[in-house]
Amino acid sequence: MAVLGRMSLRARLTLAATAMAAVGLAVGGVLLIIALDRALLSALDETARRQGEDIATLVESDRIPNPLPGFGAVVAQVIDAEGRVLASTPGGDRLTAVVAGADLEAIQAGGAIDLDGTRLGQPEPLRVVGVATQTAGEPRTVIVAVSLEEQQRSVRFATIGVFGGGLVVTIALAGLSWLVILRALRPVDRLRGGAEEITGAGGGHRLPVPAGGDELSRLAVTLNDMLGRLDAAAARQRAFVADAAHELRSPIAALRTELEVALAHPDAVDPHDTAREALVEVQRMARLVDDLLVLAHLDNPRPVRRDELVDLGELAIEVAEGVPDGAVAVRVDAGDDVFTRGHRDSLSRVLRNLLDNAVRHASSRVEVVVTTGGGRAWVTVADDGAGVRPADRERIFERFTRLDDARDRDAGGSGLGLAIAREIVVAHGGTVTVEDAAPGARFVVALPAARATIGAPESVP
Template identity: 40%
Template sequence: MRSVPEWLRPSLWGLAIRSALVAGAVVTIALALGATALLFVLDRSLLSALDDAATARAQDITTSLRSDPPADLDAQLLDTTQRITLVQVVDPAGQVVRTSDTDPGTPATDVRPPAGGPPVPGLTGRAEPGADLRITVQGARGVGGEYTVLVGASEEPVEATLATVGGLLALGGPVIALVAAVVTYKLVRRSLRSVEQIRTQVATISSTDLGERIPVPAPRDEIAALARTMNDMLARLEAGHTAQRRFVGDASHELRSPLATVTMALELADGRPELLDRELVRETLLPEVTRMHLLVDDLLLLARADERGLPLRLGDVDLDDVVDTEVHRARGETGKTVTASLAPVRIGGDRTQLERVVRNLIDNAVRFAAHAVHVEVSRRGNTAQITVSDDGPGIPQPDRARVFERFVRLDNARERDRGGSGLGLAIVAEIVSAHRGSVRIGESAQGGVQVVVTLPASSVSSAEPS
């Protein structure tokens, strides 16, 4: 089967051409319907005018017959015009006793209405071959008996008028449709010129220079709205590209340090094997490998969250048990005081991810606390709250929202042994958001940091232990 050439496929035509063709077709259909309606109304109107003229002549003759016999009728009543082409007065015997023709002939119709009744217009008849007549008949009671008055009006002027108007419409309709198509084509082309300029400018913007913007036209129309939308999209792309570059740079920087340490230790062991003892492995290699492993896990979790959202394995979680386990773990790893105040709260969520949230918050608090850390689990209506407080230096108000960004470490936390990778709070924010919760930072009663995590809570029975 032969394929259709591209120039015959409407889907491949330009928008301006398709719009012009559609406009031309719509105007043509509208003109055709309008012309049909106009010709119909005009035909009815002209025929009604013929009937009115014939009826008026018939009534005048009927009035004259009441006082004069047919032979004495005024000659003007029998005159013919462009409209009235036949007048006949028929006696009761069916003979034409007075007519506008020189030849009396036969009656134009056999219809005989009663005398004194209303006229009967619109009857068809022929005065001669090819001449259509509309005959009005009226019964008359006059001198010498009852008569029938016949008045015929020719339809030829009506047909000529309809032919003239129809011809003008047939000639003017295509011209109007063509003008509409051309005007539509030019208007669409003019509108698309601005769109093409936007497309060209966007095509010139490369991924290495996303700072360029599209000029917004002065008129506040759809084209200006498109330009503003494109500028907003470019701003988002630029922000995302900048964040991605910063993310890659920060990740490379964080991985470079443990890799350099491990590489240096292995080179030392390769040159002097006797130095590769248990102390070097425990105090240098294993901590750096563990740090690198945790960093890679954090990066993978954030990458999955960015790509398709953080996957959760939902189930019932006793939040107080999770916090109690992490508190006991922290007590065994630090000499600082870690206390807890736990109320029984059960929520629906991913236990593994919630453990990670609590662990990150407690580790951060222990890292920066001076002496003590306090963790509290409580229920507020339909929500569960985890509050982690410390007596450390605190976080300034302007930086409390920024610390949830990735690789953000404040000036007092930039030391490698205290600042971590800068991903802990970012991971907390991702996990809490995936659980439809919120996290905020405030100031504790001791002047340090207070982190409050709010999560949707489900019902809990009174038999559950603290």
């Protein structure tokens, strides 16, 4: 097993194919030799019996010649019921029968036996058969012994030919298997070579796809699709890092400028104004870092916890009460028993982000409606602002996206709120879309509804 472990895949496949072919040829050769041996013995027995029947014809006509005609047999004898030899071919024993006892009974019953040829001075073994006959009512038995030399020579030649030819065929199959496996694995070598050229820097490199549409081709296509997804993820990661660095650079630069001015002109700057403006920048930076941490958590492949029964109406009222005084009017229309199963803090962040976005762009009012229907819990957040153009209704959910000057840094934050909201909703098995509220924009959140029952609530089908 250790030797096999050190062999290449090509060598192991060739060895396996060759071994299977060798075993098959060996089994087939053995069966062929056995069949040939039995066929030759059967033919020899039939020939000997015909010779015995010819002699039996003479016996039945009571014209037994002595010596008997051989008809090609080594020895032929005619014996009576007592086992006495009545006639024999030249060279045969005229006093003692060739077989006696159990062997004689076997050939009288129609069987055939093998006999050591040295008993009759023959170098090769003999095949002995018997033919029962009678003369004037007296039972007689014709014994015919023929040589097995030709039969054994034919079997030996056949054995040499079968196993010699099998060896040649096995070697040829080994060579053919090596070439076929070499050709079959050549696309794998090309895939390996293509994989060696791919680095972590991306660049859009892809593996060569073998022709033919076989398993290797499908594997190459699957791997290329995986590489495409990895490139896309790496591109998103690089863009995310670049955007995050850019967003963090701005508050840091503003904070540094405020402090440098305060240090350079201490008499011309009010310390309280400097501290207040520095605090604004620090708070903005803290919100950005918090959003980045949330996105990093959402990018984690582990699923979001969804083991809490959340009352969306109650949650919407709670989030709306947190809107600062002096902002636009916020009205909440919360239906009864609108529940979903999820992580309460995450869903609270979704509503808070949507409500902050609506308040930021509303002219005079924001309306939050919580309903249920069709097995879904629906939350809509509508404002009466400028709205969102249809061409931008998907782009606004991308990270660090700002559509116009009205959504600049001072008014619109970092551009991560809607992206975080969508990813949290998707992680909870829901969807979030934006529609035209005429005027303004309406954000629609759909989540799986759940029943508020004692024990473990069941999801609404």
